[in-house]
Amino acid sequence: MKHVSWAWLLLLLPLGLSSSCDRKPSTDTRSGETDQAAPVVTVKAPVFSGDSAYHFVDRQVGFGPRVPNSAGHRQCGDYLVATLKKYGAQVTVQEFVADAYNGTKLQSRNIIGSYLPDAPKRILLAAHWDTRHVADKDSVRRNEPILGASDGASGVGVLLEVARIIGADSSRAPVGVDIIFFDAEDYGVPDAERANYPNDKEFYCLGSQYWGKNLHKPGYSAYYGILLDMVGAKNATFFKEGLSMQYASGVVNKVWDIAGFLKYGQYFLNDVSNQVGTDDHVFINTLAKIPTIDIIDTKPQTGFSTYHHTHRDDMSIIDRNVLQAVGQTVLQTVYQEGAPVVQ
Numbered sequence: 001m002k003h004v005s006w007a008w009l010l011l012l013l014p015l016g017l018s019s020s021c022d023r024k025p026s027t028d029t030r031s032g033e034t035d036q037a038a039p040v041v042t043v044k045a046p047v048f049s050g051d052s053a054y055h056f057v058d059r060q061v062g063f064g065p066r067v068p069n070s071a072g073h074r075q076c077g078d079y080l081v082a083t084l085k086k087y088g089a090q091v092t093v094q095e096f097v098a099d100a101y102n103g104t105k106l107q108s109r110n111i112i113g114s115y116l117p118d119a120p121k122r123i124l125l126a127a128h129w130d131t132r133h134v135a136d137k138d139s140v141r142r143n144e145p146i147l148g149a150s151d152g153a154s155g156v157g158v159l160l161e162v163a164r165i166i167g168a169d170s171s172r173a174p175v176g177v178d179i180i181f182f183d184a185e186d187y188g189v190p191d192a193e194r195a196n197y198p199n200d201k202e203f204y205c206l207g208s209q210y211w212g213k214n215l216h217k218p219g220y221s222a223y224y225g226i227l228l229d230m231v232g233a234k235n236a237t238f239f240k241e242g243l244s245m246q247y248a249s250g251v252v253n254k255v256w257d258i259a260g261f262l263k264y265g266q267y268f269l270n271d272v273s274n275q276v277g278t279d280d281h282v283f284i285n286t287l288a289k290i291p292t293i294d295i296i297d298t299k300p301q302t303g304f305s306t307y308h309h310t311h312r313d314d315m316s317i318i319d320r321n322v323l324q325a326v327g328q329t330v331l332q333t334v335y336q337e338g339a340p341v342v343q
Ligand code: AHN
Pocket: 151, 185, 186, 188, 201, 204, 229, 276, 277, 278, 279
């Protein structure tokens, strides 16, 4: 079974919506381009389960905060390794010690699950699995670590569900998938201390920075990458993020077109947002040179959502429908990359 639905194709061709994607990101960032011939959706992907993804988020949050050097962090890391193995991935664990802004040595692990490790065409899917050590945007318990249900667990939960699905689908098309769970993303300088650190942004994303300089496989590359960050909260809004547009506008437009086709336009908005200050996709782009986008919940004017880096980021804000929208969009995108090229 090749998952190619020619009936769908014929139905879709007249729409003529598409965005091309190759290793050279397009410089044309207009949305709503309609002058290309290829259809948005060309194959039938399996159904993504928002309920199952929710369960994976809940399991992670059940370990408590996943701050490097804590018991919850160790236990959650072990759970992620075991779960990727259970779903048939070839797992590589990259252990490293990261230097935090305050001199703390962070015992860290990037966890990589690969499917079809020898397939030349590969898609990289990433999320960070650690959670923030402080709640610096809260008004209470600011020095305590957060649960990070959306900021941390949501992206990983979606990707564990992707792993479950593709691990069970022996007939899927031959595109390789590497799921990377980055560690030590969120140990950045607390807001109140930033004045003391001129280069404060460098202290976020320590796991992706390590990986970019020490690829888990020598010479590793991928066709493109998709980073998920804060993809679980109710009323999430995903704008076309500025740095993603700069590095990989073709990928952004492809993914947003697919989301729109799947009727997830209430979450995937067609406007370009300001760029996030930094995130793991920056280092995938600049160090590994893989065009990579960030699907990240942001709000116009205010930037991040109100739960960001507060104790409100717990299971009560997680919405299965948002996990579903992101997961189905990512799964459809991956399945299409394995499909035969349509002329
Ligand atoms: C900054 O906070 C500078 N960048 C966003 C990276 C991040 C933190 N994503 C989730 N938490």
